[in-house]
Amino acid sequence: MAPENTLASLEAAIALGAEAVEFDIRTSQDGVLYVHHDATVDRTTNGTGRFADLMSFEIDQLDAGTWFDTRFAGERVPRLDTFLDACAGRIATYAEIKDADPAVVRDMLARRGLLSTAWTFSFDQSIRAQTRAKVPDFRRMVLFQHVGTIERAVALSAHILEFHADDLTPERADAAREAGLITQMFYGGEDRAVFEHAVRCGIQQMNIDHVDIYREVEAELIATAD
The missing domain is CATH 3.20.20.190 (Phosphatidylinositol (PI) phosphodiesterase)
Structure with a gap:
């Protein structure tokens, strides 16, 4: 924009x-x-x-x-x-x-x-x-692709753990939150399926360009759940 x-x-x-x-x-x-x-x-x-x-x-x-x-x-x-x-x-x-x-x-x-x-x-x-x-x-962020495990992020005293589309799973997101980390995802594109995956994984912060598309997907999933 x-x-x-x-x-x-x-x-x-x-x-x-x-x-x-x-x-x-x-x-x-x-x-x-x-x-x-x-x-x-x-x-x-x-x-x-x-x-x-x-x-x-x-x-x-x-x-x-x-x-x-x-x-x-x-x-x-x-x-x-x-x-x-x-x-x-x-x-x-x-x-x-x-x-x-x-x-x-x-x-x-x-x-x-x-x-x-x-x-x-x-x-x-x-x-x-x-x-x-x-x-x-x-407060410091680390990348999952750098640290490789939730435990390593915690050992580095990180506050935020950022995932990419190719390494985000529901299990990793859950484990990160349980360890006290804030979950974040970086994605430079506008594929609605990627945004839907992030929402379903409960990602707390999105580092993205297309905020409008993400919010549309998020609202649709919330409406469906209701």
Whole structure:
């Protein structure tokens, strides 16, 4: 509905009634934190180059909307502080850290009253280790495809366990909840059968693009059960 990792996409999520927003965090060459996914700016802006090599004044000038639709021309790569200000009091936050100090991210969330409902994850193993060691009060998510068992997720003191369509079973979802974990599922598509499976498994949080389709499926299953 809107270009990813922008204030426009945040507003679209809030308008849809999403309960949380997932975003990615990177750091500029001069140490400013931004909301951006890729290691380069080429795909989602009118610029080129590695994100970590760019100064903040250069990033601030990039157009992050036109690639998606000309209606979003002039949309910027948001600084993390601006993005979090727009979230405060309105929506919970799922901060995926691509390249940033987790302690700095944690403190930025805390200052805005967002920490208690926030959680984090990183595909970078060193960042995951830093998060466990430096900010244990920052709720952490792990992937089932990484940990392999419910027991391993518990041993890592995880708070949230994320499944994918190919590893979600009712038995695993039940076991995760019984172990005190919050269950989450990531799915980037719009296959109603996948959404139906998630609902039947009792998944508590959905990390998805197509919120509207998911809610239709959920409502249909609830109506059928009644």
